Amino acid sequence: DEYTAATSVTYKRSASLSQTIRVEPTTAKVWVGTLTEEVTQIGPYTSITIYFEDPDYALVGTTLTLPTPIIIRTGLGDELQVTSLTRVSGNVFNATVQVEYATAPNTADTKLQVKVPDTIMVRAVDPCSADGTPAVFLKYVAVRAWDGQLIILPAKPFYNDKDDIVIRVTDPDRNTNPATRETVTVTFK
Numbered sequence: 632d633e634y635t636a637a638t639s640v641t642y643k644r645s646a647s648l649s650q651t652i653r654v655e656p657t658t659a660k661v662w663v664g665t666l667t668e669e670v671t672q673i674g675p676y677t678s679i680t681i682y683f684e685d686p687d688y689a690l691v692g693t694t695l696t697l698p699t700p701i702i703i704r705t706g707l708g709d710e711l712q713v714t715s716l717t718r719v720s721g722n723v724f725n726a727t728v729q730v731e732y733a734t735a736p737n738t739a740d741t742k743l744q745v746k747v748p749d750t751i752m753v754r755a756v757d758p759c760s761a762d763g764t765p766a767v768f769l770k771y772v773a774v775r776a777w778d779g780q781l782i783i784l785p786a787k788p789f790y791n792d793k794d795d796i797v798i799r800v801t802d803p804d805r806n807t808n809p810a811t812r813e814t815v816t817v818t819f820k
Contacts, residue, residue: 656759659684659687697756701726705744729741730751732744750773751774780800784799
């Protein structure tokens with residue numbers, strides 16, 4: 632009997648592949664307001680939301696801890712530091728700070744005390760901007776007061792006992808959340 636054996640030989644050639652990856656930082660965007668709109672003035676009993684957008688932090692989880700805190704300062708002399716922001720969407724993070732009217736700063740709380748009129752200064756730093764150096768952002772928000780309105784309906788010169796009336800109080804200064812209607816207490820004397 633004859634046997635035929637077939638042998639196959641595989642030659643391996645060494646191959647090299649090189650790829651260059653260029654890492655380019657981007658410059659952050661910083662604003663105060665809502666996700667879609669920057670605000671330039673607020674009332675003394677509200678809150679401010681600081682937004683920080685930077686594709687450099689795309690891989691960060693839901694919380695961004697900043698290497699340099701965001702400084703928030705008022706003309707009254709109060710100051711807060713924000714070191715942690717929460718992801719809103721994509722590369723956008725934010726933090727909200729309550730604002731309250733006061734005659735002196737209170738450094739023992741987490742609220743920002745303001746007077747009327749006043750200016751809130753927000754200072755944020757992007758540690759590595761598009762040119763590789765830190766970028767400093769300064770944003771200013773004016774604090775002002777608006778006159779409230781009191782409307783009694785129906786409007787008439789006098790009212791009889793057991794008349795139904797509607798009392799409407801509108802005071803933008805007391806609007807602590809612009810997204811909701813709020814109530815105030817009215818006292819009759």
